[in-house]
Amino acid sequence: MKKATPLAALSAVLLASAPGAQAQSYPAKPVRLVVALAPGGGVDTCARLITQKLTEAWGQQIVAENRPGAGGTIAAEMVARTAPDGYTLLATSSAFAISPSLYKLPYDAGRDFTAVMRLVQAPHVLVTHPSVPVHSVKELVAFARSHPNQLLWSSSGTGGPQHLALELFKLMTKTRIVHVPYKGTGPGINDLIGGRVSLTAASVISTMPHVTAGRLRALAVLSSKRSQAVPQLPSVAEAGVPGYEVDVWYGLFAPAGVPRDTVAKLYEEIARNLAQPAFKERMYAVGLEPDALAPDAFDAYVRAEMVKWGKVIHAAGVHVE
Numbered sequence: 001m002k003k004a005t006p007l008a009a010l011s012a013v014l015l016a017s018a019p020g021a022q023a024q025s026y027p028a029k030p031v032r033l034v035v036a037l038a039p040g041g042g043v044d045t046c047a048r049l050i051t052q053k054l055t056e057a058w059g060q061q062i063v064a065e066n067r068p069g070a071g072g073t074i075a076a077e078m079v080a081r082t083a084p085d086g087y088t089l090l091a092t093s094s095a096f097a098i099s100p101s102l103y104k105l106p107y108d109a110g111r112d113f114t115a116v117m118r119l120v121q122a123p124h125v126l127v128t129h130p131s132v133p134v135h136s137v138k139e140l141v142a143f144a145r146s147h148p149n150q151l152l153w154s155s156s157g158t159g160g161p162q163h164l165a166l167e168l169f170k171l172m173t174k175t176r177i178v179h180v181p182y183k184g185t186g187p188g189i190n191d192l193i194g195g196r197v198s199l200t201a202a203s204v205i206s207t208m209p210h211v212t213a214g215r216l217r218a219l220a221v222l223s224s225k226r227s228q229a230v231p232q233l234p235s236v237a238e239a240g241v242p243g244y245e246v247d248v249w250y251g252l253f254a255p256a257g258v259p260r261d262t263v264a265k266l267y268e269e270i271a272r273n274l275a276q277p278a279f280k281e282r283m284y285a286v287g288l289e290p291d292a293l294a295p296d297a298f299d300a301y302v303r304a305e306m307v308k309w310g311k312v313i314h315a316a317g318v319h320v321e
Contacts, residue, residue: 026086026262030061034079036072036092042122042203043250045286047091050119053273064091071095071159073105076253080107084257086266089116094161094249097305101313102159102320115302116252117267118293119274120283123227124165124248125207126236127216128199129192137220137239140199144175151177152197154188159320162188164309165201165222165246167316172241192216201246204229204287222246229287249291251298263295 033051037043044066051062067075072095079090090113100109126137132151134140144151155162158181166179180197182188185206191197193215201222208230210216220236221227224245236244252270254263273279274290283290293301312318 026265027058027060027062029087030063031087031089033062033064033089033091034075035064035066036068036075036090036096037066038068039066042205042286042288043091043093046120046250046283046288049279049282050091050270050273053279054269057269057273071099071103073099073103076109076113077106079253080112080255082255084114084255086254086258086262088255089266090253091119092251092253093122094247094251094305096251096253097302098159098161098164098309098313100306101310102318110303110306112256113253114256114258114263115295115299116254116263117270117295118249118251118291118298118301119270120250120288121223121291122203122248122250122288123229124162124201124203124222124246125211125230125233126199126201126219126222127192127207127211128219129195129197130214130217131195132198132217134219135217137234137236137241140219141173141175141240144173144177148176149178151199152180153177154180154182154192154197154200156185156188156202157181157183159313159318161246161248162201164312164316164318167318168246168312169236169241169244171312171315172244203248206287208287222248228289229284250288251293251302260295267292267295 033047035044035047047064051064054062072092079088082088134143153166185202192200211218220239221233271292274292280290
């Protein structure tokens with residue numbers, strides 16, 4: 001056998017360390033997907049379906065690990081401090097773009113992460129108690145203007161997407177509606193059904209069973225377009241508040257500095273799965289809509305979301321303890 005020359009050996013080393021080699025060999029060991037919210041919720045459900053598909057496709061364990069708390073910032077800090085090699089990832093929600101304007105964070109959300117992709121959207125439905133004498137968004141705006149501070153809007157907590165959806169609505173419609181924060185969506189929905197609050201905006205799966213049963217009345221979806229889950233409902237923008245848009249989304253991030261080839265491999269494999277009819281049906285069943293957004297587009301989208309919600313938080317004077 002002919003002995004390799006030093007030059008040939010050096011060439012082999014350089015070839016193995018070339019950018020494409022990282023993606024070809026990735027993942028060479030188990031990958032940890034840190035989930036920013038508690039088990040059983042939408043982010044967790046989405047993350048576990050994805051880890052299952054990636055494990056099957058790559059033959060390496062992709063393990064979901066829940067680290068909830070502090071609006072998702074505990075998980076985000078953990079991932080921001082890990083090596084940028086693609087073996088620790090973050091699955092989180094649109095709260096990621098809200099937190100920088102609410103909290104003094106131990107990381108820089110715009111600098112310490114690489115945006116991998118948007119995974120899905122979780123359309124939220126604007127619902128009222130049947131006793132509220134409105135049947136459309138236009139009627140809601142008119143009633144709120146003529147009855148300032150009479151309507152009570154429940155949310156899952158101060159500073160969350162449900163609360164900020166209200167603040168944006170108030171700013172754009174020049175109405176006064178009282179915010180009533182709860183510790184989670186469930187208690188707020190229960191009080192809404194009981195008539196102790198007037199309205200809220202929550203996920204399709206949290207609201208529509210009660211709408212079908214006649215316990216709540218649905219007016220619109222908050223997203224920029226109609227939802228495939230409830231296509232009969234208009235968007236708030238379509239129904240009377242032009243420009244109103246609250247997209248609740250789940251996305252995937254990696255630490256800053258992860259090789260672009262690794263990011264591309266993650267995006268391509270996950271996007272392929274999100275596009276499969278069987279996967280879509282599983283997402284629709286839990287009120288989620290696959291909506292893959294590629295890395296660069298997702299990065300620009302998240303930065304725009306940070307600016308948008310920063311302005312709303314400042315204008316509304318939102319503070320958290």
